[in-house]
Amino acid sequence: MPKVYLTESQKENDLIKQNLTLLQGGLTCAQMGKIIGVSKSTYLNRLKSPTQLTIQEVNKLCKYFHIPVTSFLTERLTWQ
Numbered sequence: 001m002p003k004v005y006l007t008e009s010q011k012e013n014d015l016i017k018q019n020l021t022l023l024q025g026g027l028t029c030a031q032m033g034k035i036i037g038v039s040k041s042t043y044l045n046r047l048k049s050p051t052q053l054t055i056q057e058v059n060k061l062c063k064y065f066h067i068p069v070t071s072f073l074t075e076r077l078t079w080q
Contacts, residue, residue, distance in 0.1 A: 009051070012073075016050035019077045023065050036060045 006014070024032050033043035036057040046053050062069045071077065 013050050015076060016053070016073065017047065019072055020047055020050065020061075022077050022079070023061065023067075035064045 029043050030040040033040045036043065037060060038057065058069060058072065062072050067077065
């Protein structure tokens with residue numbers, strides 16, 4: 001089988017998607033949408049395609065969960 005290499009943008013999308021899923025935990029998509037100021041369907045679109053997240057949405061999300069923006073965008077988050 002040939003090896004598949006992800007591009008940098010694919011790796012970033014995957015990282016943000018995993019971080020969003022971790023932060024969502026037991027919250028509904030509607031609740032997550034409310035946190036970032038969008039509808040449930042818009043949040044689902046953001047989850048499918050994290051590059052559509054705006055700076056304001058990322059800031060709201062990070063303030064709500066008390067995490068640094070740089071950590072959300074560049075590190076795989078874990079619950080401790």
